[in-house]
Amino acid sequence: MNVKMNANAKRKSGSTMQTVPRQLATSTDLKPDDVRTIAQTVNPLVADAIALYVKTKNFHWHLTGPHFRDYHLLFDEQAAAILESVDALAERVRKIGGTTIHSIGEIGRLQTIADDDEEIVPSAEMIRRLLADNRHIAEQQRKAIEVCDTRGDTPTGNLLQEILDETERRIWFLFELSQSEK
Numbered sequence: 001m002n003v004k005m006n007a008n009a010k011r012k013s014g015s016t017m018q019t020v021p022r023q024l025a026t027s028t029d030l031k032p033d034d035v036r037t038i039a040q041t042v043n044p045l046v047a048d049a050i051a052l053y054v055k056t057k058n059f060h061w062h063l064t065g066p067h068f069r070d071y072h073l074l075f076d077e078q079a080a081a082i083l084e085s086v087d088a089l090a091e092r093v094r095k096i097g098g099t100t101i102h103s104i105g106e107i108g109r110l111q112t113i114a115d116d117d118e119e120i121v122p123s124a125e126m127i128r129r130l131l132a133d134n135r136h137i138a139e140q141q142r143k144a145i146e147v148c149d150t151r152g153d154t155p156t157g158n159l160l161q162e163i164l165d166e167t168e169r170r171i172w173f174l175f176e177l178s179q180s181e182k
């Protein structure tokens with residue numbers, strides 16, 4: 001019990017910043033400092049992807065108004081694409097010997113987009129908020145590609161390029177819808 005509590009206490013201080021336990025330090029030719037930097041860059045992207053997945057599903061579930069069918073289906077499609085990126089990104093961190101997300105609490109500490117707990121959000125506002133969040137995430141992903149590439153981790157950089165392309169696809173759709181909602 002004490003061991004468990006200590007582990008939890010450690011996590012509260014930000015587990016991704018801790019030294020990686022020997023059993024999880026996957027062998028790599030990347031430098032430990034580079035692994036740490038990449039993990040610290042990619043893990044908030046994992047947290048943001050989960051936060052955006054939940055927000056997009058939240059809007060999928062709580063949508064109202066004349067665009068119901070269109071937006072309901074679009075949000076579902078976008079949520080699925082976001083969720084797909086989560087495992088791929090988290091496993092990249094593990095492949096280079098970093099540690100990744102452990103819990104909902106850790107997601108909360110690392111996410112950079114805000115949760116949305118409002119009971120009613122008009123559909124035009126849903127589009128506006130998702131567009132803003134996806135724009136923010138695209139910016140973070142672009143910065144992360146640069147970090148990975150300069151640290152010699154081209155596979156994570158390449159994966160992020162595909163993920164950024166998907167983010168930009170969502171932005172394109174949301175942007176066009178935001179025009180028609182004006």
Ligand SMILES: [Fe+2]
Nearest residue numbers: 060061072076
């Ligand atoms: Fe559904």
